[in-house]
Amino acid sequence: MTATDTAKPTTASAPRRPVAPPHRRFAQADKARDGSTWLSIGVALVGVALTLGPIIYLILGGFRTQQDLSTNPTGLPDPFMWSNYGDILANDVFWRQALNSLIVATVTTAGIVLLGTMAAYPLARYRFRGREGIFVVFTTGLMFPLTVAVLPLYLLLRDMGLSGLTGLIIPQIAFGLPMTIIILRPFLRALPMELEEAAFMDGVSRIGFFWRMLLPLARPGMVTVGVLAFIQSWNAYLLPLLLLTGDPRGMTLPLGITTFQGQYASATTLIMAYTSLAMIPALVFFLLMERRIVDGLTGAVKG
Secondary structure, three states, X not given: OOHHHHOOOOOOOOOOOOOOOHHHHHHHHHHHHHXXXXXXXXXXXXXXXXXXXXXXXXXXXXXXXXXXXXXXXXXXXXXXXXXXXXXXXXXXXXXXXXXXXHHHHHHHHHXXXXXXXXXXXXXXXXXXXOHHHHHHHHHHHHHOOHHHHHXXXXXXXXXXXXXXXXXXXXXXXXXXXXXXXXHHHHHHHOOOHHHHHHHHHOOXXXXXXXXXXXXXXXXXXXXXXXXXXXXXXXXXXXXHHHHOOOOHHHOXXXXXXXXXXXXOOXXXXXXXXXXXXXXXXHHHHHHHOHHHHHHHHHHHHHO
């Protein structure tokens, strides 16, 4: 028997699929990545246009004449009417309403941040009976919008003799606490327990630890809830509508816009200018604090 006869028959192997060279695979991956990047940029630009388009149109509308707005509503102002903004800025009622809005928003923000941090601290750091039940109570506060409770709240404030700016600040603080506690609780829980134990060993009381160590460490989260509370208070309309009636000097800017529209119903460009000026402070404040908001929410999510 020869070697040829003893050799085992070989089976035909399946043909292999051609493999692209490494540089070609990398080029395909880069091409796909570039396509997804351009798609993300396009979606982002559409979102920016939808967001900023009405704001820019409103601001430019304040520079128009009434005739220009009627004949050329989509073009640039021709001519630019700086007097629309000038007349509003020269009106002392506008500045009084802006001051009222600033007072209400500042006091409301301070109350929400301080009381919300004080309430979130034991809910995040201590174990006691009923802790989760108390947290659920605050959480359910988000399920009841202000529109549902506005009439009973108005009657309660009237019976208590609270009106004006004071009657406006207290309910806004109460309605702002649930969101503040929900954001701050995981943020405060993420702080290391060893830090608190070391402070207690050094003779620091719980109150001292809260004021001297916890508040500085929780500053990013407090800034986040503070910015959100300020903007929400600045744009509040329903409660001021019920509580701030009568003299326009005692109103806030959102309510002042409605009063201004009633007085100058035919002057659309003046109304647009007034609305733009009332909107700009909150918009600028939000843009300046945008990065701090993201940092605070990131810390809360990690916690």
